[in-house]
Amino acid sequence: MNINARIWILSALALTGCPAKSDDSGPPPADVCSEGTVALSDANNYAFQGSLDVPSITTVSGADVQVCWDELTTDIQCQPVDPAADIDNVGLIRFANLSQDEVKEGLSKNNLNQSEMSGYVEARNDAGGTCTTLSAMSFFGTPIDLSQEYTDGGGTYMLLLTTGTELGKGARMLTFLAPSTASDVTRADVGAGCGVLDFTVDLHSLTSLPVCSDAPWTVDWSALTVDGEGNAVNALKVDSVMLGYYEGRGVSDIEGDFLDLEQSATALYTVDVAGGTTADLSTATNGADAFTGFTGDGLWLLALRCSSCYNPAPIFLTVLAPTAPTGD
Amino acid sequence: MARHLTLLGLAPLVLACTGKPGPGDASVTIGDVTAEVSPVIPTVVTVTWTTDVASVGYVRFGDGLTTPTESVAATEHSAVLLGLHMQTAVDYQVVVQAEEGDITSDTASVTTGILPNTLPTLTLDGDGNDLYTVAPILGGVVGPAIIDATGNFVWYYPDTRGLDVYRARLSRDGTSVLYNAGSVSGDPAQDSALVRVSLDGTSEVATPVPLLAHDFVELPDGTLSAIAVEYRDFNGSQLRGDKIVEVAPDGTQTDAWSVWDCFDPAVDVGTDTEIGWTFANALDYDEADDAYYLSIRNFSSIVKIDRATGTCDWVFGTTAATITPASGDDVFLHEHQFEVLDSSILVFDNAGAGSQSRALEYSFDPTQPTASEIWSFYPDPSIFTFVLGDVHRLDDGDTLVDFAVGGEIDRVTPAGDVTWRLDAALGYAFGFFEAEPDLYVARGE
Incomplete structure (x- = not known):
């Protein structure tokens, strides 16, 4: 579904x-x-x-982050999720010129343009795991240089966890990542989705x-x-x-x-x-x-x-x- | 005759139409005019008619559009109407050339069908463009498409191979759209192909070419030349390089050139070697010099290759460069498409300015060791195109800049003013593109 x-x-x-x-x-x-x-x-x-109360996780800036979703047992519509079996793809979207609030509003109004997205990388979960890393993500074969592309002030970063791998479909959970030079957090735990919407x-x-x-x-x-x-x-x-x-x-x-x-x-x-x-x-x-x-x-x-x-x-x-x- | 009868059977509209002046006066009589919306591409209509004597003709349709005049006289005729919007009533009229002048059928109307709702919503700002955009759509759907200057899809062919499409072109003979189906995400696809689909979408011929990369060109004789990944042993392991494969009109495939012909992985070491040595990503052809131009992403360089000898005439950029940007000028990084002009070179620079992609133009003289930057364009707001990207200089001096996975195409004046901006909804991207003044390209030759 x-x-x-x-x-x-x-x-x-x-x-x-x-x-x-x-x-x-x-x-x-x-x-x-x-x-x-x-x-x-x-x-x-x-x-x-409607409004999306998308959680935000502050992490280290310019370095790799482990992303785990073993706590993602319900999606944003409060439906049950098997973290290992149901999450097929983890994408990271960057909006260079939009704040978190503007991204949430744009998603709600369905009026975001592709040009507002300044980067997208993804990692497939073919092995049925519950963790990946930002450094494992790529798009069209091109990985990102985390030291340059995942940075404090570099934009708004949003994780998109989906069932299926078709872009824009099957979203189960959204979570912002906020790289900060003041943070040394290298692990982001994506929580349950019930309550986000x-x-x-x-x-x-x-x-x-x-x-x-x-x-x-x-x-x-x-x-x-x-x-x-x-x-x-x-x-x-x-x-x-x-x-x-x-x-x-x-x-x-x-x-x-x-x-x-x-x-x-x-x-x-x-x-x-x-x-x-x-x-x-x-x-x-x-x-x-x-x-x-x-x-x-x-x-x-x-x-x-x-x-x-x-x-x-x-x-x-x-x-x-x-x-x-x-x-x- | 069999084909004609089939069309008659399918046609929703059959006109018992007689040419004017009346049959008794005209040297040619038009009959059996039919119009059929393509079952594959609902914005394409095929008009058929018969004449009692061999003749040539064409179809007037829509708002002042015409199909090309037939090149061979016949008694059974067909013409494909292009450039139409979906769900639109289109008036059309057959015109046949006769000794006494043009003979015309009655004007009739046909309504186009409905394009898939999976196509992206496009937002248009400005009216400063009058060209068709031929480009693949990537993201939520995959396939070659044609978009008119009003921001409407007039042609779309869904590719169902489960691969990506990076380049689409109108064929030089005016009968087809050509595109590549491949994958450059991770390992290249073994089942990649160069595809020729007829303009009405009812015929598709796919030529398997393993390991296709981003781009291909069609040579004047119909040969298709494409970038493909090539692995060779280097220091005991397989190193990912690139080659140019030529597919002759008869299907014969030849490896025409390899990056190993001009470069040495022990000497010419670029960036991002974890994804391959060269990662060639864009290809152009220079008919006058019978030469290829190839963008090598990991070198951040563009190379001119003599097609006859395989030698590299020059390399512009960074790694292995024989020509570099002048000191103090912007340097492009991980560029994609480009355009070699008479005395300059346009480059789509993905990452030379960090997370802000741009178009750069350098005054270019291959006999000089440096090239000076003479023009640039940065969109506002900024866009980061991390993959693909394309540029074309137009006759009036404007430049079309395709931000590709940034989902935006801008027409920009020499002064940097954006007169036309096409945006795709989030989740959709454009591949490399061609700008065409006329979808009947054979008419322009």
């Missing part, structure tokens, strides 16, 4: 007590079952406010989204302008649509099962999106069976995800209001 899947769970967990504003949406449009298009708008979107989610203020209980359903997010955090959205970066159903449960019930939302779902369907701004929910599957319709009295949620975005929060998350077609 990638970071976006996990944060989707977290986001949905924040459905604290307050029901979605389905009553405010009024009766569904008369044509909700005739057009087949499920048009998403900003009014349907949740509100997400602090956020609030508001689903009660959104306008729930009417959908016809029966096919066809073409979800169209071309009209979205902002994501859940109010940042300008790049709708073309959506790479999956998720549908979650919770039998006999409401938003308040889900609050207590926040971390297990995916596991506790009665049904969870996903559509992979290769590009564009539409998806056909008829092609959603739970891994075995196709999605056939909105049934039951429980809660339906729909999320748009972007696995290549550094902000793991869903771009869009809403409560659905299924409506049976009128017989005529």
Whole structure:
């Protein structure tokens, strides 16, 4: 499960007590079952406010540092981590002109450019260990001269520990390293990730989204302008649509099962999106069976995800209001 | 005929179109005009048509664009529309040259498809560039791409080998994009290849060339010359050097030159020897002199190699240098691409200024022992490009500077003003690049 899947769970967990504003949406449009298009708008979107309390470890400057993660037993979304088995790659990113706070803000807003990164090296964990060293890291075959490149005042350094080796995906933990001439610390212990991500989610203020209980359903997010955090959205970066159903449960019930939302779902369907701004929910599957319709009295949620975005929060998350077609 | 029928079967749009003036008046009649979006590259459209007599023609499309006029008269025709944005309706019209003048089909429209959402978000600042950028994308995805001056992808071909791509070029014959798939991270890849993919993406020919390094060039006769890693015994162990491999159009591979031909590891010792002796990383070709120019990273030097004799005419830089930067001038370190101009040499300097990469230009006379710095460019804010990096001087005196893994390409005036800046989102980088005024390169020759 990638970071976006996990944060989707977290986001949905924040459905604290307050029901979605389905009553405010009024009766569904008369044509909700005739057009087949499920048009998403900003009014349907949740509100997400998050911050990353990324720990910072002060170390020696200009010299090698051993990085260990045997204490990394939970990730930033409080999911369990097997330090040896789950961490496949340890990367060190340097931002020459950004402070730690600016890096955190940029990650949250998903608006960092590659040019702001002034260095990246990595070490693969093919042997399943729990320690590496900065001197073991390289990129494109090029190692770094630690005496020159890892220095007090040289920028902001951030460790990125991931499951998988695809750059920008599968992040399990972030930790700043702060080289200091006043430090003689040569070992950095990356701690547990639970607690790093602090956020609030508001689903009660959104306008729930009417959908016809029966096919066809073409979800169209071309009209979205902002994501859940109010940042300008790049709708073309959506790479999956998720549908979650919770039998006999409401938003308040889900609050207590926040971390297990995916596991506790009665049904969870996903559509992979290769590009564009539409998806056909008829092609959603739970891994075995196709999605056939909105049934039951429980809660339906729909999320748009972007696995290549550094902000793991869903771009869009809403409560659905299924409506049976009128017989005529 | 079989191909034509296949296209007709696939085409979403078939026009029963007749040339103008009417069939009774024209010497050529246009029929069966079709447009098909490439199933591989959704921003490429192939237009086909027939004529009742052998003729040549072309396609007008989009905002004043045209395909090249066909070179051979025929009755079945096709043209590939390039430079299009995704999800865009494009008007097009077939033009056939006839005795009485141009005959045109009705104007029709076709809508391009959707590029993968795994491509990076690009941010554009400034409008001072009118060239296409041909460059690999690295990072979250890997493959050759073409980006227009508005910062939009107009072509992308995902490479699925699990290797990196460092260089992409339009082929000299105008039919393909050429790129290298290899790895210079750690040990070089045994399964590296030079790849030729047709402009519509439906044909790929990969020529295996083991141990490819960063760069290759295409010679005028279609030969591909590439840097490859070469190991030789030195003091009882295998030493990592480099060679130039030539792949002839018929596929014959020849080792054309080796760093051992000009240098001695016992004498010419550079930096970072733990990653190899020479670590050659960029290659250019001088048609007038039939010579190669090769950047040797660990020497922080650029060498001119006579292709016919294999001799090294000069070495500019630090290790083994016959020409050095003038005293007091900036010295480049671990450079990558460069450009040898009539009386100067441009260098992308990765590390000569520490963690701040830059472009340097030296007045260059190969008969003189030193070269004086005459121009430089430092981006603001600073960028450290620890791998790759490229420079091109344009006809108007501007310079395009590719910060590669820094994810930024700048067009810079001689005064140092940035008139166009393209930035990739975090996690994506550019490889070496070419700047093309026209994607139909054969038209320019």
